[in-house]
Amino acid sequence: MLSPPSPGPVGLSPEAQHRRRRSRWLKRMHQWHWISSAICLAGMLLFAATGITLNHAARIEASPEVSHWSGQLPPGLRQVLATPAPDGVLPSGVRSWLRAQTGQRIPARAAEWSPQEIYLSMPRAGGDAWLAIDLASGEFELERTDRGWIALLNDLHKGRNTGIAWSWFIDIFAIACLVFCLTGLVLLQLHAGHRRATWPTVAGGLLVPLLLAVFFLH
Numbered sequence: 001m002l003s004p005p006s007p008g009p010v011g012l013s014p015e016a017q018h019r020r021r022r023s024r025w026l027k028r029m030h031q032w033h034w035i036s037s038a039i040c041l042a043g044m045l046l047f048a049a050t051g052i053t054l055n056h057a058a059r060i061e062a063s064p065e066v067s068h069w070s071g072q073l074p075p076g077l078r079q080v081l082a083t084p085a086p087d088g089v090l091p092s093g094v095r096s097w098l099r100a101q102t103g104q105r106i107p108a109r110a111a112e113w114s115p116q117e118i119y120l121s122m123p124r125a126g127g128d129a130w131l132a133i134d135l136a137s138g139e140f141e142l143e144r145t146d147r148g149w150i151a152l153l154n155d156l157h158k159g160r161n162t163g164i165a166w167s168w169f170i171d172i173f174a175i176a177c178l179v180f181c182l183t184g185l186v187l188l189q190l191h192a193g194h195r196r197a198t199w200p201t202v203a204g205g206l207l208v209p210l211l212l213a214v215f216f217l218h
Contacts, residue, residue: 021191029186036180043173051159053150064127065146069102073138081135084113090120098131102142106131123161125150 053060073081077094085091088110095106116136123131129144156162158172164187185202192198 026187026190029183031192032179033183033187035188036176036183038175039176040180043169044177047157050153054154054157057154062148062151063079064148067144067146069104069140069142071101071140073097073133073140075138078135081118081133086148088113090118098140098142104129104144124158125155125162125166159176 003060012134077097080091081095089108090106090111098106107122111118118133121132127146131142133140159167188198188202
């Protein structure tokens with residue numbers, strides 16, 4: 001009688017394979033979760049704090065500081081301004097001279113040109129500024145308003161007058177937050193079998209803001 005063939009290498013059982021796949025997914029989710037949390041940390045702290053200040057903006061008193069400069073452009077620069085720039089931007093020589101006189105940076109931004117004057121609006125995060133140049137006399141006025149650091153942080157929260165670099169940061173931060181939340185949801189699902197309160201807590205986190213919006217928003 002022939003003896004049965006010797007068994008080959010013992011493979012993993014379906015249950016063991018399932019545990020291995022689950023372990024790989026768990027490690028991967030933990031890795032994505034902590035990387036996205038590290039990217040989001042500073043942004044989450046900023047946006048959480050400014051969420052409070054924006055929600056109570058009417059109760060937070062602000063004392064804007066207004067600075068004012070005036071003077072007269074030299075004849076050479078007045079001559080440069082006799083012809084409007086095609087793109088509306090003040091010539092670099094004029095901007096450099098004004099910065100030397102006032103200490104304020106004049107952005108290379110299109111101004112409003114009229115036969116009588118040039119007006120340049122310079123809004124920025126946490127404040128405002130404007131520049132007016134009389135074309136006949138060469139007299140200029142520059143005014144800058146600072147509304148304080150809370151206004152600055154609030155404008156950063158809203159992305160108001162913050163420039164392209166901060167706009168890119170907000171987009172990247174939002175993507176990192178999505179990764180953080182979605183990987184957190186996957187981790188909740190992977191651990192839900194040992195924590196009975198997982199899904200009731202998740203449901204509460206979804207229902208509470210929904211009910212508040214439906215019944216109390218208006």
